[in-house]
Amino acid sequence: MRAVQVTEFGGPEVLNLVELAEPEVGADEILIDVDRIGVNYADTHQAENSYLAPSKLPLVPGGEVVGKTAEGQRKVALINSGGYAEKAVANKYMAFDVPEGVDDLHALSMLVQGTTAWVLLKKNAHLETGESVVVHAAAGGVGTIAVQLAKAWGAGRVIATASSEEKRRLAMELGADATVDSNAENMTEALIEANGGKRIDVILDMVGGTTTDQSIAALAPFGRLAFYGMASRKQPKAVELRNLLGHSTTVTGMWLPHVFRLPGNVFGTALNDLFTLIQAGKLKAIAGGEYPLEDARKAHEALRSRGTVGKLLLDPRK
Known part of the structure; x- marks a missing residue:
């Protein structure tokens, strides 16, 4: 073969x-x-x-x-x-x-990226109705699904970051309320401005480096940053105890294989939820x-x- x-x-x-x-x-x-x-x-x-x-x-x-x-x-x-x-x-x-009505693209998109977005929002960030959500790399595999899920689950304001006008336009089409250029010189200020001057409740991050550092600085009291990758291949520096105390911040990591250790078939529940949304026309890859x-x-x-x-x-x- x-x-x-x-x-x-x-x-x-x-x-x-x-x-x-x-x-x-x-x-x-x-x-x-x-x-x-x-x-x-x-x-x-x-x-x-x-x-x-x-x-x-x-x-x-x-x-x-x-x-x-x-x-x-x-x-x-x-x-x-x-x-x-x-x-x-x-x-x-x-x-x-x-299941019927789920093609190859959608099946594969949900298997890793979809379940990752589901777990990040449900288990890591514990998203609550009305909270603001930032999705970094919003035009990527996880990002495009996370934007849609955050809106479907009642996020108050979804802010998408992406590197080009075309990608930011896609994020808006998927339901984002505002977008930010991922190359913004000061990501902290850009995120807060996009949220109407308010700090952010939830941030999904797979970039690392200064993006993570400046995102942590944009979090509201009891805000959560869910970290699931390091595309920049650069270590962030802001994950220090004094920084976490400064705004009662939570920084959480997620690696999908660990989900299989959870009781109650969390992965299967996530995948079934996602397939159901696709069949209902409420989620697209x-x-x-x-x-x-x-x-x-x-x-x-x-x-x-x-x-x-x-x-x-x-x-x-x-």
Whole structure:
């Protein structure tokens, strides 16, 4: 089968299209004939071995696929690795039925990005009706969904940050009440101004560096910043006890694998909620581009440039 393999860690240049034997299926596993592959920012970290979970070589990256089993069941699945291939093996407990009315784009968009946005707002930020919400990288996979969910769940004012006028326009179309240029010289002032001069209640952040520092400074008393990535690859400096005391601030982190340790099938609840919203026409995924499997490098280059919108896909059939 065709697959994209990494034999040395690095940037997009280490992704190579190769021929590999089909993966072996173990106990409690299923084989999926892959129709589409989801591309996540975490994949870029996996390829350079800078992810929270260490990578091992040789590596076929990719953690999410949608396709059919030998019995013809349509499944979307989370896997540890091996997604960038024509066939993938998934634990049967991590493979979920895709309901009618949910296409490949929407199934893959909800599996990681959608559940991430759901958990950030529900479990990390504990969003309350009427609160203000800032969504950084609002045109990205998580951001586009978070803007819609925040509005659907009663946020008082949703402020979206993005790097271009086109991206900011998209955020407004998705329901944002105001936008801020992510390259603003003083993000603290820009966010407060966009909120009518008031400090912010909830901020979702996957950027890191000065963006995180200046966002923390914009929080209201008892405001919450939910941190779920570091696209800038720069460490923030503002997460200090004295800064947290200054406005009774909460800074919380979220890594999706930890959700599976929670009681009550939180992940399954989130995914079902999201699929129901899609079927009702109340939530939509944004297509960020579809690449042939052989162009996985281009997909990673696009993600790392932070010039993409929505969800990026690979098509192993091309």
